[in-house]
Amino acid sequence: MAAFVGSAGAWGVAPVVGSRVGSGVSTGASPSGARPSGGKAGGGPRPRRHASAATAAAARMALATPTSQGGSFWKLSDAERRAAMQLPGGSTPADFSAKYVAFDKTDSTTHSLDEVVYRAAGGGLLDVQHDMEALARTPPEEWKDLFDRRAGRTVWPYGSGVWSKKEWVLPGIPDDDVVSMFEGNSNLFWAERFGKELGMTDLWVKQCGNSHTGSFKDLGMTVLVSQVNHMIKSGKPIKAVGCASTGDTSAALGAYCAAAGIPSIVFLPADKVTMAQLVQPIANGSVVMSLDTDFDGCMKLIQQVVGEYPIYLANSMNSLRLEGQKTVSVEIAQQFDWLVPDWVVVPGGNLGNVYAFYKGFKMMKELGLTDRIPRLAVAQAHNANPLYRAYVDGFENFKPITAEKTLASAIQIGDPVSIYRAIQALQESNGVVEEATEDELMDMSARADRTGMFNCPHTGVALAALDKLLKKGVIGREERVVVVSTAHGLKFTDSKVAYHEKKLHQCSSTYANDVVRIPANVDRVIDAIRKRVEF
Numbered sequence: 281m282a283a284f285v286g287s288a289g290a291w292g293v294a295p296v297v298g299s300r301v302g303s304g305v306s307t308g309a310s311p312s313g314a315r316p317s318g319g320k321a322g323g324g325p326r327p328r329r330h331a332s333a334a335t336a337a338a339a340r341m342a343l344a345t346p347t348s349q350g351g352s353f354w355k356l357s358d359a360e361r362r363a364a365m366q367l368p369g370g371s372t373p374a375d376f377s378a379k380y381v382a383f384d385k386t387d388s389t390t391h392s393l394d395e396v397v398y399r400a401a402g403g404g405l406l407d408v409q410h411d412m413e414a415l416a417r418t419p420p421e422e423w424k425d426l427f428d429r430r431a432g433r434t435v436w437p438y439g440s441g442v443w444s445k446k447e448w449v450l451p452g453i454p455d456d457d458v459v460s461m462f463e464g465n466s467n468l469f470w471a472e473r474f475g476k477e478l479g480m481t482d483l484w485v486k487q488c489g490n491s492h493t494g495s496f497k498d499l500g501m502t503v504l505v506s507q508v509n510h511m512i513k514s515g516k517p518i519k520a521v522g523c524a525s526t527g528d529t530s531a532a533l534g535a536y537c538a539a540a541g542i543p544s545i546v547f548l549p550a551d552k553v554t555m556a557q558l559v560q561p562i563a564n565g566s567v568v569m570s571l572d573t574d575f576d577g578c579m580k581l582i583q584q585v586v587g588e589y590p591i592y593l594a595n596s597m598n599s600l601r602l603e604g605q606k607t608v609s610v611e612i613a614q615q616f617d618w619l620v621p622d623w624v625v626v627p628g629g630n631l632g633n634v635y636a637f638y639k640g641f642k643m644m645k646e647l648g649l650t651d652r653i654p655r656l657a658v659a660q661a662h663n664a665n666p667l668y669r670a671y672v673d674g675f676e677n678f679k680p681i682t683a684e685k686t687l688a689s690a691i692q693i694g695d696p697v698s699i700y701r702a703i704q705a706l707q708e709s710n711g712v713v714e715e716a717t718e719d720e721l722m723d724m725s726a727r728a729d730r731t732g733m734f735n736c737p738h739t740g741v742a743l744a745a746l747d748k749l750l751k752k753g754v755i756g757r758e759e760r761v762v763v764v765s766t767a768h769g770l771k772f773t774d775s776k777v778a779y780h781e782k783k784l785h786q787c788s789s790t791y792a793n794d795v796v797r798i799p800a801n802v803d804r805v806i807d808a809i810r811k812r813v814e815f
C-alpha cells in the first residue's frame with residue numbers, strides 16, 4: 281500500500297489517486313490521514329494507463345494556462361494530470377534504471393537495488409549508479425521544466441522534493457510502493473540580516489530541518505523505506521529495518537517505517553541523544569535500544585546484526601539514503617533558477633550527506649542543467665573532528681578517533697562510515713574542512729536565532745565554520761554561500777535553554793537572553809520593558 285501519510289490538509293489539496301480526487305479534502309483519507317489502499321486491501325490504487333503524448337501535451341497546456349484564462353489543473357482527468365507530470369516524449373520513470381556498483385571501483389560487479397547488499401566484494405562501500413546515457417537523452421531544459429512542473433503538486437508521488445526527481449532517484453519503484461511524507465521543498469532562507477552581521481552580501485540557509493521529523497534525514501529515509509516496502513511486497517524475507525543513530529536518523533526511520541507498517545529497530549548511544557529525538561521513535565513504535573556505548577559502537581553493532589539477521593540496514597552506509605539526500609542540491613539550484621552557488625557549507629558527522637550533495641551537483645552538471653559544482657565546505661565540531669584532522673594532514677592519513685562530548689550531539693562521531701566518500705567529494709569540488717569549538721558553535725547558533733532562525737547546534741557549527749573561512753579569506757564576502765541547516769532547533773531545546781540560562785560551563789553564553797521574572801504589576805512591567813526597548 282502506498283502510504284500517503286499526512287491528511288489531505290497537509291498537502292493543501294486532496295491527493296490525486298485514481299478517480300478519488302477531492303476538492304480540498306481527500307474523500308479517502310482515514311482519520312490518521314493515511315491514504316487507504318485503492319482496490320484490494322493493502323494493494324494500493326489500481327495501476328493506471330498512461331495517457332498518449334497528445335493527452336500529455338494538452339495536459340501540460342492546461343497546467344500552463346492560468347485559471348483566469350480558463351486553464352485548470354483540476355478540470356483534467358487523473359490520467360491527464362499524471363501525463364502532465366511526465367516528460368514530453370511520454371517516457372516515465374520506469375524507462376530509466378539504476379544499480380549498485382563498488383564506490384571505489386575496485387571490482388566491476390554490480391547488484392540490483394532489490395538485493396540486500398551493503399558492501400562490494402572487496403569490502404568497500406557501494407554506490408547507486410544511474411544509467412546516465414538514458415538520462416542524457418532528455419535535454420536539460422526538459423528536465424528543468426519537468427522538475428519545476430512537479431514541485432509541490434499533489435499527483436502522487438511527485439509533490440515530494442525527493443520524488444519530483446524520481447527518474448534521478450529510484451526510477452524502477454512502482455508509485456504505489458513509495459512511502460512519502462511530502463518531504464523536501466524546504467525554504468531557502470535569505471539570511472540578509474545575519475549575512476550583514478558576518479560582512480556578507482549573499483548568505484542563504486537551506487532549512488532542511490523544516491521537515492516531517494525535523495531533520496534532513498527524511499530525504500534519504502523516504503527512498504530507503506520505499507525500497508524496503510517494495511522488496512517486502514516482492515517477497516523478500518525482510519522482517520525489520522534497523523539503524524544506529526545519534527537521534528535524527530532513528531526519528532526518520534521510526535516515522536517512515538510506521539507509515540509503511542514495517543517494524544523498525546534503533547540503536548541509540550545511552551544518554552547522548554536529546555529528549556525530543558528520543559521520543560520520536562518511541563512514539564512511532566520502534567524498538568528503541570539505549571546502549572552503553574557511543575554512536576560508533578552502535579554503528580559497529582548494527583552492522584553485525586544486519587549481517588546475521590533479516591533486518592535491513594537504514595544508515596547512510598546504505599547508499600540508497602544518499603539518493604534522496606542528493607535532491608537538496610537539485611532543489612538549491614532550482615530555487616536559484618538553475619544557478620549554482622559558489623559555496624555550500626554542511627555540518628559533517630558520519631559524512632554521507634556531503635557526498636550526497638556532491639552527487640546531486642555532479643549529476644546536474646553531467647546532464648547539462650548547470651555548468652559547475654560549487655565548492656563544498658564541511659564543518660565539524662572540534663570535539664568530534666576526524667575529517668578536519670585528515671584534511672589538515674592533506675587527507676593522507678585518516679585515523680578514527682573517540683569523539684568527545686559535543687553539544688552538536690548528532691555529529692559526535694569519531695569513525696565516520698563515509699570518510700572516503702567525503703574525501704572524494706571535497707577533492708573533486710576543491711572543498712575545505714573547518715571546525716568550531718563548543719563556545720563558537722553555541723554563540724553562532726544564538727546569533728542566528730536572533731535574526732529569525734531557530735536551528736540546531738549543527739547549523740551553529742556550519743555558521744561558525746563559515747565565519748572562520750570568511751575571516752581567513754577562503755570564502756569571499758561577495759560570494760553566494762548556502763549554509764545547510766540540518767535539523768530544527770526544536771529537537772535541541774535542552775542545549776538552547778541551558779545556553780540562555782548560562783548553565784553551559786564550556787560556553788560564555790555571550791548572546792544569552794535573560795527571562796524577566798517579576799510580579800504581574802503594570803509599573804514593574806513597563807519599567808522592565810523600558811530597560812530593554814526604547815520607546
Ligand SMILES: Cc1ncc(COP(=O)(O)O)c(C=O)c1O
Nearest residue numbers: 528629630631632633690766767
Ligand atoms: C542534525 C544533523 N546534522 C548533521 C549531521 C551530519 O550528517 P552526516 O552524518 O551525513 O555527515 C547529522 C547526522 O550525522 C545530523 O543528525
Ligand SMILES: N[C@@H](CCOP(=O)(O)O)C(=O)O
Nearest residue numbers: 525526527528529595596630
Ligand atoms: N546524525 C546521524 C548519525 C549518522 O547516521 P547516518 O544514517 O546518516 O549515517 C543520526 O541522526 O543518527
